[in-house]
Amino acid sequence: MAKVNVYVTLKPELLDAQGKVVQGALENLGYTGIEGVRVGKIVEIEIADAAGNIEGKIDEICRKLLVNPNTEDYRFEIEKG
Amino acid sequence: MAKVNVYVTLKPELLDAQGKVVQGALENLGYTGIEGVRVGKIVEIEIADAAGNIEGKIDEICRKLLVNPNTEDYRFEIEKG
Amino acid sequence: MKFGVVQFPGSNGDQDAYNAVCDVLKQPVEYIWHKSTAVDGFDCIIIPGGASYGDYLRPGAVASLSPVIDAIRGYADQGGRVIGIGNGFQILCEAGLLPGALMTNSNVRFKCSYISVRVENNFSDFSHKCTVGQTLSLPIEDYQGSYYCNADELKPLESENSILLRYCDKSGKVTYDANPNGSALNIAGILNEAGNVAGMMPHPERAVDDILGSADGVLILKSIAQRLD
Amino acid sequence: MKINDEDTMSITDTKPIKPEVYKEMGLNDAEYKAITETLGRHPTYTEVGMYAVMWSEHCGYKYSRPILRLFKKYREAIDGAGLENAGIIDIGDGLGIAMKIESHNHPSAVEPFQSAATGVGGMLRDIFTMGARPIACLNSLRFGPLDDARNRYLFEQAVAGIGFYGNVVGVPTVGGEVYFDECYSGNCLVNAMALGVIRHDSVAYARADGPGNPVLIIGSHTGRDGIHGATFASVELSEESESKKSNVQMGDPFAESALIEATLEALETGYVVGIQDMGAAGITCSTCETSAKSDTGIRIDIRKVPVRETGMTPYEIMLSESQERMLAIVEKGKEDEIIAIFKKWEVPVEIIGEVTDDELVHVYDGDELVAQVPSKSLAEDAPTYDLEGREPDYLAGLNNYDLSGLAEPDDYNDVLMRLLEVPSIASKQWVYEQFDHTALGNTVVLPGSDAAVLRIRGLKKGIAVVTDCNGRYCYLDPFAGAQIAIAEAARNLACSGARPVGATDCLNFGNPEKPDGFWQFKRAVEGLAEACEFFDAPIVSGNVSLYNETPQMAIYPTPTIGMLGIIEDVNKRCSSEFKAAGDIVVLLSGVRFDEGESLPVCERESLGGSEYLNTIHGIVAGRPPALDMDREKRVHKALIKAISQGLIKSAHDCSDGGLAVALAESCIAGGLGADITISANCGPSAALFAETQSRVIVSVAAENLGLLREIVDECRVECTVMGTTGGEVMKITINDVEVVNVGVEELDSCWRNAIPGKMAETGVGC
Ligand SMILES: Nc1ncnc2c1ncn2[C@@H]1O[C@H](COP(=O)(O)OP(=O)(O)O)[C@@H](O)[C@H]1O
Numbered sequence A, B: 001m002a003k004v005n006v007y008v009t010l011k012p013e014l015l016d017a018q019g020k021v022v023q024g025a026l027e028n029l030g031y032t033g034i035e036g037v038r039v040g041k042i043v044e045i046e047i048a049d050a051a052g053n054i055e056g057k058i059d060e061i062c063r064k065l066l067v068n069p070n071t072e073d074y075r076f077e078i079e080k081g
Numbered sequence C: 001m002k003f004g005v006v007q008f009p010g011s012n013g014d015q016d017a018y019n020a021v022c023d024v025l026k027q028p029v030e031y032i033w034h035k036s037t038a039v040d041g042f043d044c045i046i047i048p049g050g051a052s053y054g055d056y057l058r059p060g061a062v063a064s065l066s067p068v069i070d071a072i073r074g075y076a077d078q079g080g081r082v083i084g085i086g087n088g089f090q091i092l093c094e095a096g097l098l099p100g101a102l103m104t105n106s107n108v109r110f111k112c113s114y115i116s117v118r119v120e121n122n123f124s125d126f127s128h129k130c131t132v133g134q135t136l137s138l139p140i141e142d143y144q145g146s147y148y149c150n151a152d153e154l155k156p157l158e159s160e161n162s163i164l165l166r167y168c169d170k171s172g173k174v175t176y177d178a179n180p181n182g183s184a185l186n187i188a189g190i191l192n193e194a195g196n197v198a199g200m201m202p203h204p205e206r207a208v209d210d211i212l213g214s215a216d217g218v219l220i221l222k223s224i225a226q227r228l229d
Numbered sequence D: 001m002k003i004n005d006e007d008t009m010s011i012t013d014t015k016p017i018k019p020e021v022y023k024e025m026g027l028n029d030a031e032y033k034a035i036t037e038t039l040g041r042h043p044t045y046t047e048v049g050m051y052a053v054m055w056s057e058h059c060g061y062k063y064s065r066p067i068l069r070l071f072k073k074y075r076e077a078i079d080g081a082g083l084e085n086a087g088i089i090d091i092g093d094g095l096g097i098a099m100k101i102e103s104h105n106h107p108s109a110v111e112p113f114q115s116a117a118t119g120v121g122g123m124l125r126d127i128f129t130m131g132a133r134p135i136a137c138l139n140s141l142r143f144g145p146l147d148d149a150r151n152r153y154l155f156e157q158a159v160a161g162i163g164f165y166g167n168v169v170g171v172p173t174v175g176g177e178v179y180f181d182e183c184y185s186g187n188c189l190v191n192a193m194a195l196g197v198i199r200h201d202s203v204a205y206a207r208a209d210g211p212g213n214p215v216l217i218i219g220s221h222t223g224r225d226g227i228h229g230a231t232f233a234s235v236e237l238s239e240e241s242e243s244k245k246s247n248v249q250m251g252d253p254f255a256e257s258a259l260i261e262a263t264l265e266a267l268e269t270g271y272v273v274g275i276q277d278m279g280a281a282g283i284t285c286s287t288c289e290t291s292a293k294s295d296t297g298i299r300i301d302i303r304k305v306p307v308r309e310t311g312m313t314p315y316e317i318m319l320s321e322s323q324e325r326m327l328a329i330v331e332k333g334k335e336d337e338i339i340a341i342f343k344k345w346e347v348p349v350e351i352i353g354e355v356t357d358d359e360l361v362h363v364y365d366g367d368e369l370v371a372q373v374p375s376k377s378l379a380e381d382a383p384t385y386d387l388e389g390r391e392p393d394y395l396a397g398l399n400n401y402d403l404s405g406l407a408e409p410d411d412y413n414d415v416l417m418r419l420l421e422v423p424s425i426a427s428k429q430w431v432y433e434q435f436d437h438t439a440l441g442n443t444v445v446l447p448g449s450d451a452a453v454l455r456i457r458g459l460k461k462g463i464a465v466v467t468d469c470n471g472r473y474c475y476l477d478p479f480a481g482a483q484i485a486i487a488e489a490a491r492n493l494a495c496s497g498a499r500p501v502g503a504t505d506c507l508n509f510g511n512p513e514k515p516d517g518f519w520q521f522k523r524a525v526e527g528l529a530e531a532c533e534f535f536d537a538p539i540v541s542g543n544v545s546l547y548n549e550t551p552q553m554a555i556y557p558t559p560t561i562g563m564l565g566i567i568e569d570v571n572k573r574c575s576s577e578f579k580a581a582g583d584i585v586v587l588l589s590g591v592r593f594d595e596g597e598s599l600p601v602c603e604r605e606s607l608g609g610s611e612y613l614n615t616i617h618g619i620v621a622g623r624p625p626a627l628d629m630d631r632e633k634r635v636h637k638a639l640i641k642a643i644s645q646g647l648i649k650s651a652h653d654c655s656d657g658g659l660a661v662a663l664a665e666s667c668i669a670g671g672l673g674a675d676i677t678i679s680a681n682c683g684p685s686a687a688l689f690a691e692t693q694s695r696v697i698v699s700v701a702a703e704n705l706g707l708l709r710e711i712v713d714e715c716r717v718e719c720t721v722m723g724t725t726g727g728e729v730m731k732i733t734i735n736d737v738e739v740v741n742v743g744v745e746e747l748d749s750c751w752r753n754a755i756p757g758k759m760a761e762t763g764v765g766c
């Protein structure tokens, strides 16, 4: 049993339209000093079998499906249970 | 200066349509033993001034804007710089 | 009898709603800018559909924090009539003016299509021109149209006749297959407890002429206008 | 920046640019030499970059310009007032429709979601920059077969991207087309089209008149995205393009929707002298094109440009293709009023310079002059090349392929169902349900019929729009295929009751530097130029996308046509589904009939280029079906007249899959069967599946048949009664033998589930 958290974020050089709107909304609410907001994704995966090269498998899953390498970066954590 | 990561996830009792689709896709790709997938959001906020009750401020921001308490849970990490 | 149509940055259903009131109801109508708090003097306020603030973060989340929504909260407390359509429904839920939330469609895709809804309540200011059980053909267009609320809120919705519209098949049967997005109890539209605030995902303001595929939306618009007479 | 002083600064002491550097940017030695001659010195790095994009095929049309002159409106514009962002078509009542189609092919092969999205955004900007309010989008999409996971991914993401942008902006996507073929596997086509309504007296132009007038940059902040996108669009895709991936542009439809409202409001004031959106080559293109058109210059300080990142170089700022930006030239003294409008809509706006009278684009980086180039040399003097074209060697063999030995199939029901399941023919509901097609509340005929029909508020008349192109025909004969694209577009309009008034084209071709590729391009344009004038649908705008090939394969030549038509009374519009049981099914045909026959003379050859041949026999060969434009036009005339008199209940043209598929589509859409009897002097496969041109299936109430006959006689069109609608089965009897007998529900499920079924084989990424 393993619980994997994959964190997917937009590459820093790309425009994050969503983050911009959230930042504007926070400013409108009166919060000052907000220098930047970026919105990304978490994908939490539960895997029955944590044996073997689970890092490699997760990395493969990220590249194949979860992450768009043209626009996104990723990192992940594995919590074996 | 502080960097805050807010993690927003769907309440566990709710059906996560997106997670289910990702899970199906993983199964189609031949990955076995995937017991569950849930997709959430990360909001990364950079704040100029990390003095004072920053935890309280972030918590307020979460409840006011970043999170829908009807459907979502959240947690956050603050990295003071 | 004066209608107001709220304009948020990026909301795009404002023109449809405005035109429908002009062309179909032939009533006076004015836009209300999102920064305005002057909402008195309107007999009904429409919060239109279509992607305020780009639907970013969660549809309706950012718009629900605007000054106009604060003002509308006070207006509604005093019995003022408010109808939120599509994104307007999402805004009202986000603002807490209606219970529940709208979640991502069960197939995780945007869906635009004419669907059928069954009228569940014809006592309201938004539906008294319909009969209970009547089927209306209306268009939906959303990515997050799946209505959800927790069990504690769902019961009163049902028992207090606060469900306005439910997705159904052409013959009016509320079935699993007729649910386009996974909404709880096939809910397509609801009322608040007092009955003066309504929200719905289908767009009555776009179905106002047979030439557009349906004129069933006129029943809802006329219900609002004529109750006010 | 001392922009108010006499501009005495000039650039001196420049060193030669290394050939590797300018070649990497896409310039050849002769072009570099021409630049040094124009400037009288070596260019700066920023200047070479500016020339490289402006002189790329994408911006400078260096290979295609001589050919595009075949289009009358293009020639007139180039020789006259200059080209504008979109063409305007008069629809009467003081109104025009601004319309344009454009490709986003190369970026889509790399990053389909964002590229498709920004394709839509760019098209919309071309429309509202003219002062027109966008009312509809369409698209034309081509991918490799869906059996391949990569193709499914590209298809799914491109569709989602188009939906994302259009749905959020709130402009309905009312139509389009989708084709699948192996030739698009490495090189998908994503063409986006948009149209808007405009009053003729309020058209805005891309000009920079009036020295001293302030120059404003409007919209999103400038980032490092998309630098050299135009150059990228002008090379073949290769491994190397993988490394250019990071120049994807991100679309922000929310920013666009505010930009639309703010721009239209600003234009209403009358104080905007000129305005140009920033597409390819960003600030470079908009500054040089507007000033070149007005015989003026522009002086800007790039430090005034709001940027997303620190440390951007002048080169990067001048070439950035960040989306949702515009350049505006405003009457001096009125800038505050204009700025206030953009501020109200929360759209960023800055004054970055002013118009000059010296016909130069001056670019300052603060106090330092980093580029100073004659506007016209950038905008108009891109060298053009007359390339050599040669008919491809394989073509004669394909055209003369002997089809006479083809065996007749055993089971026509089975063939029909297999054709209905071909994703290019099958229902496109999976696609168009992801697009908001009812936004703005004017869509009268929704996707799923032949052409989309829109009402225009306050008018009795309506408009119809469609996109069309059969790439396989163009491959077998680019001239004929291009003409059929125009004829079919016009025919689809006629089926809705509309007469064509104008067209736009997206010319998707392979590498023009190869003689085969150039020949295809030239022949297709010749075909289009002749046909569009013949059908009264002059091409008013368009776009060229070349180099659509990989080392393995070039795409079929694909000149996509977007066509606009007018319906005098929108209440009389017609759609394709059978409406009621007991109606008479009639075939209108422009094809010659022999004495005593009720179907056109058809030979084996008329199966040439057909979907039947492709799917059932695995052959792409023969000649595309013959087109007689005069006969075709007569069919349209008869149809439009009969529809305007309310005589016709449904009309659907025969295209891919032939008569049988067209009949099935009218049955499925109407949920009604039909009992059809025809006679033919050819094999049933040709009678059922040949894609003979100029044919339309209509249904009429029995009592109106006589009136219909009068109209068709007057127009000299063939009219054959084929049967009646009704029941739950579609039956076709040929020469007294029943060859097709299938339940409509079964046809429906084949046709409707084909694409969703294929797409279910994969899942969506997130
Ligand atoms: N990419 C698309 N976007 C929107 N609508 C589409 C798209 N592709 C097809 N459609 C719609 O689906 C219907 C059928 O398309 P198609 O099979 O190409 O028709 P036809 O054979 O008449 O050209 C048309 O209404 C068309 O506008």
Ligand SMILES: [Mg+2]
Binding pocket: D449, D450, D492, D653, D655
């Ligand atoms: Mg057609």
